[in-house]
Amino acid sequence: MAVEVDRGSISDNFMDDTELIFESIELFMESSANRLKTLAEGVAARDADKVMAEAHALKGVVGIFSPGDVMEAAKVLEFMGRNKDLDGVDEALAKFRDLLAELTRQLGEWRDEIEEEAEEEDDDDE
Numbered sequence: 001m002a003v004e005v006d007r008g009s010i011s012d013n014f015m016d017d018t019e020l021i022f023e024s025i026e027l028f029m030e031s032s033a034n035r036l037k038t039l040a041e042g043v044a045a046r047d048a049d050k051v052m053a054e055a056h057a058l059k060g061v062v063g064i065f066s067p068g069d070v071m072e073a074a075k076v077l078e079f080m081g082r083n084k085d086l087d088g089v090d091e092a093l094a095k096f097r098d099l100l101a102e103l104t105r106q107l108g109e110w111r112d113e114i115e116e117e118a119e120e121e122d123d124d125d126e
Contacts, residue, residue: 003070003103005065005103005110018117028061029108032100036097038050039054048083048084051089052081055075056078058096059078069099070099070103080092
């Protein structure tokens with residue numbers, strides 16, 4: 001399983017608006033951390049409805065940036081919750097958490113690059 005951030009496609013979807021991409025990455029990082037925490041709480045409590053709802057929300061957010069393995073892992077959790085069959089949910093959560101961490105790392109690097117480029121442009125304007 002691999003995490004791939006297709007910067008070209010994402011840039012196209014955001015009409016090459018790096019400020020919007022930067023803000024979206026920031027929002028993603030904040031909201032995904034909160035939702036992951038709530039998802040983990042649902043898994044620990046064996047609350048199938050909470051697992052389904054949080055996994056569904058995460059699937060949508062993740063799909064904006066990486067519609068591959070991370071999204072598929074969220075889908076697995078969503079279906080487990082929807083079917084109220086949480087056998088193996090701890091392993092599914094661990095897999096999703098690892099993939100989400102890699103996605104977050106890659107997006108963090110991109111966010112930092114955007115920020116550095118903006119600072120360089122500001123320096124050039126002076």
